[in-house]
Amino acid sequence: MIYTKDLSKAYKGTTVLNIEELSIPKGQSFGLVGNNGAGKTTYFSLLLDLIKPTTGNITSNEVVVDQSEDWKPFTSSFIDESFLIGYLTPEEYFYFIGELRGQNKADVDSLTAQFEDFFNGEIIGKKKYLRDLSKGNQKKAGIVAALIGNPEVIILDEPFANLDPTTQIRLKQIIKDLAKKQGVTVLVSSHDLMHVTDVCERIVVLEKGNVIKDLETNPTTLKELEAHFGSSAIVSQEEE
Amino acid sequence: MIKHFLNLEWKQYFRSSYWQKNLAINILLVFFALYFIAMFLGLGFGLLFILKKTFPDQDPFVIVNGFIFYWIIVDLMMRFFLQKLPVMSVKPLLTLPIKRSTVVNFVLGKSVVSFFNFLPLFAIIPFSIMLIEDGFSTSMVLTWMFTMIILVLIINFLNFIIEAFSAEKELSFLPIISVVGVLFGLNHFGFLPMNTLIGDALMSIANNPILIIIPITILVICYAFNFKLLKSKLFLDSSLKSKVAEVNAADLSWTERFGDVAPFMQLDLKLIWRNKRTKSMAFLLLIGVLYGLFFYPQPMYRDLPFMSAFIGIFSTGFFLINFGQFIPAWDSGYYKLLMSQNIKYEQYLRSKFILMIISVVLLFVLGIPYVYFGYKILIAHFAAAIYNIGVNTHVILWGGSFNRKKIELDKKAAFNYQGTGAVQWLIGIPLMLVPMALFGLVNWLAGFAAAIALLILLGVVGIVFHKKLMKGITKKYLDSKYKMIDAFSQDN
Numbered sequence: 239m240i241y242t243k244d245l246s247k248a249y250k251g252t253t254v255l256n257i258e259e260l261s262i263p264k265g266q267s268f269g270l271v272g273n274n275g276a277g278k279t280t281y282f283s284l285l286l287d288l289i290k291p292t293t294g295n296i297t298s299n300e301v302v303v304d305q306s307e308d309w310k311p312f313t314s315s316f317i318d319e320s321f322l323i324g325y326l327t328p329e330e331y332f333y334f335i336g337e338l339r340g341q342n343k344a345d346v347d348s349l350t351a352q353f354e355d356f357f358n359g360e361i362i363g364k365k366k367y368l369r370d371l372s373k374g375n376q377k378k379a380g381i382v383a384a385l386i387g388n389p390e391v392i393i394l395d396e397p398f399a400n401l402d403p404t405t406q407i408r409l410k411q412i413i414k415d416l417a418k419k420q421g422v423t424v425l426v427s428s429h430d431l432m433h434v435t436d437v438c439e440r441i442v443v444l445e446k447g448n449v450i451k452d453l454e455t456n457p458t459t460l461k462e463l464e465a466h467f468g469s470s471a472i473v474s475q476e477e478e
Numbered sequence: 479m480i481k482h483f484l485n486l487e488w489k490q491y492f493r494s495s496y497w498q499k500n501l502a503i504n505i506l507l508v509f510f511a512l513y514f515i516a517m518f519l520g521l522g523f524g525l526l527f528i529l530k531k532t533f534p535d536q537d538p539f540v541i542v543n544g545f546i547f548y549w550i551i552v553d554l555m556m557r558f559f560l561q562k563l564p565v566m567s568v569k570p571l572l573t574l575p576i577k578r579s580t581v582v583n584f585v586l587g588k589s590v591v592s593f594f595n596f597l598p599l600f601a602i603i604p605f606s607i608m609l610i611e612d613g614f615s616t617s618m619v620l621t622w623m624f625t626m627i628i629l630v631l632i633i634n635f636l637n638f639i640i641e642a643f644s645a646e647k648e649l650s651f652l653p654i655i656s657v658v659g660v661l662f663g664l665n666h667f668g669f670l671p672m673n674t675l676i677g678d679a680l681m682s683i684a685n686n687p688i689l690i691i692i693p694i695t696i697l698v699i700c701y702a703f704n705f706k707l708l709k710s711k712l713f714l715d716s717s718l719k720s721k722v723a724e725v726n727a728a729d730l731s732w733t734e735r736f737g738d739v740a741p742f743m744q745l746d747l748k749l750i751w752r753n754k755r756t757k758s759m760a761f762l763l764l765i766g767v768l769y770g771l772f773f774y775p776q777p778m779y780r781d782l783p784f785m786s787a788f789i790g791i792f793s794t795g796f797f798l799i800n801f802g803q804f805i806p807a808w809d810s811g812y813y814k815l816l817m818s819q820n821i822k823y824e825q826y827l828r829s830k831f832i833l834m835i836i837s838v839v840l841l842f843v844l845g846i847p848y849v850y851f852g853y854k855i856l857i858a859h860f861a862a863a864i865y866n867i868g869v870n871t872h873v874i875l876w877g878g879s880f881n882r883k884k885i886e887l888d889k890k891a892a893f894n895y896q897g898t899g900a901v902q903w904l905i906g907i908p909l910m911l912v913p914m915a916l917f918g919l920v921n922w923l924a925g926f927a928a929a930i931a932l933l934i935l936l937g938v939v940g941i942v943f944h945k946k947l948m949k950g951i952t953k954k955y956l957d958s959k960y961k962m963i964d965a966f967s968q969d970n
Binding site for chain 2 (some may be wrong): 286287288289290310311313314315317320321322323324325326330334335337338339340367387
């Protein structure tokens with residue numbers, strides 16, 4: 239359903255992402271791991287048409303994302319805090335996103351009600367603006383907002399960062415539940431190997447913009463990933 | 479240590495992104511600065527002659543000292559609005575082994591090297607030279623000159639104290655208005671003749687150089703107070719501890735009648751009402767309404783018909799210009815969200831369009847009382863309002879597609895140039911000058927009625943072609959989408 243072909247992105251001649259071919263079938267929960275600067279956020283930004291690809295393109299559900307806007311109705315995302323509108327309360331923000339996605343207030347309320355645990359009583363009904371919430375709570379609001387309106391593709395960049403352990407575990411459950419739902423493709427990036435292997439069926443390792451590993455998750459995946467990243471740490475030590 | 483700080487300042491200034499694009503503003507500011515320097519130099523050299531001519535039987539030195547009080551008040555006001563404490567981005571320095579007092583001293587020291595402190599020198603020094611030339615005692619004039627320089631510095635630091643107190647308040651103008659108001663009131667109603675008091679004080683210092691100790695002491699106290707204030711603020715927690723604002727939710731269901739644009743209109747209204755900078759902009763509406771009062775009471779302007787066209791465009795379009803010129807930068811903080819959400823650009827823009835139209839109609843209605851100054855004014859305002867709705871709204875939306883500057887919404891409002899670029903200066907030409915010129919020309923060639931008809935006609939044409947124009951504008955925005963996203967995600 240998401241098909242990437244010959245995609246590359248270069249800034250002033252430096253290639254930061256270069257993917258020959260990558261296809262993510264509908265309904266897969268897909269994890270992207272890699273060190274800083276590996277190109278995870280760049281890939282997601284290209285997927286959301288926030289930056290222009292240097293070559294190639296991404297096709298999502300038959301829609302070429304940098305040529306048509308028709309991918310927007312079925313795609314939702316939370317990349318960073320710049321996806322939040324600081325002067326709204328979380329509720330208002332949810333309703334706003336809901337209206338853009340054709341959901342009325344009741345729909346939004348019933349959806350957010352499912353996340354009472356996840357919010358831990360710190361989001362709804364607090365009469366606070368999003369800009370006044372802590373980083374972790376902002377993230378929670380942003381992630382839940384990305385689930386409004388039954389999207390088919392959900393993109394979450396580093397969803398586990400900045401969250402407390404309890405919330406991380408709850409978030410993992412949410413993502414697993416989403417993946418169980420038929421036809422929802424979840425794309426997650428993370429530094430945390432354990433979390434991704436827990437929630438994703440497939441894990442792709444990016445390094446300096448290139449795909450260097452593409453794994454189906456099985457009980458040994460975590461070991462394999464740890465070995466991979468561990469060995470590159472040893473190699474770089476030896477190089478020094 | 480100071481060397482490092484200076485180095486940091488230098489880099490901060492020249493490495494800030496968009497420094498190059500700010501060139502237009504920089505040039506303009508330099509131009510203003512030169513203009514003021516020239517004015518002050520002229521004042522410094524010419525004042526003595528003027529005073530001697532106008533008041534031949536009074537001592538010019540005494541007269542000048544009598545006016546110093548008013549100068550202090552005006553200077554305080556000017557500084558409050560224009561001068562900011564040059565706080566370095568000190569946060570990263572806090573964990574480094576640098577004494578807090580060093581950082582504070584540098585910040586305060588840097589404030590002394592401000593244009594506001596140099597500008598008065600251009601008047602004070604030439605005036606002193608002229609006084610000496612004229613035969614006043616050199617030692618007296620020199621003492622006076624140094625006292626004045628100290629006075630300038632006192633005002634400098636006094637301003638920061640006032641600002642520190644007003645920063646916390648919702649009505650940030652209140653402290654300065656009350657300080658200045660009380661001083662002026664005391665003087666004006668004769669309770670405490672501040673102007674003669676300060677005049678006498680300056681005279682006695684000039685005559686007894688030893689008394690210069692007093693202003694120096696005041697200066698030291700002001701500095702110490704600033705030092706204390708700033709040092710107490712120099713902790714991470716005081717900047718981390720954010721004030722949590724009470725949510726003020728108003729019922730915006732009336733926007734529902736605008737259909738699919740409603741969510742954006744509600745967002746825009748909340749944007750305006752809940753952020754400092756936009757909120758004070760909304761208060762500027764009042765200025766828009768009252769703008770005509772600066773001109774119409776004087777018969778000189780009433781007889782110039784193109785003036786009423788200008789005032790009409792300006793006063794009915796006041797909100798349009800102030801709000802419109804920063805579309806879409808108002809939403810720069812979450813532009814990525816809007817661009818990845820399920821929205822149509824056209825709806826987003828139409829919401830702003832409707833908001834601007836409402837403001838024009840409102841301002842026109844509020845301006846109807848100007849009919850008191852003649853029915854022609856009302857007609858001109860009406861024509862101007864139509865022109866604003868039909869032409870200027872589209873022009874300003876189109877101009878917005880060139881905006882590449884981010885706006886942080888919770889920054890202070892008055893004289894905040896964030897988000898201002900060449901676009902904002904250039905857009906004024908089609909917005910204000912073109913209608914004025916057209917109106918003036920036709921009025922001169924074919925009379926008032928024809929000129930009015932022309933403005934209305936242009937406005938109506940714009941309204942008729944609204945759909946088409948919006949399509950073109952939307953396309954323009956889409957074309958610059960990546961550039962805008964990129965620019966808005968950079969800190970300037």
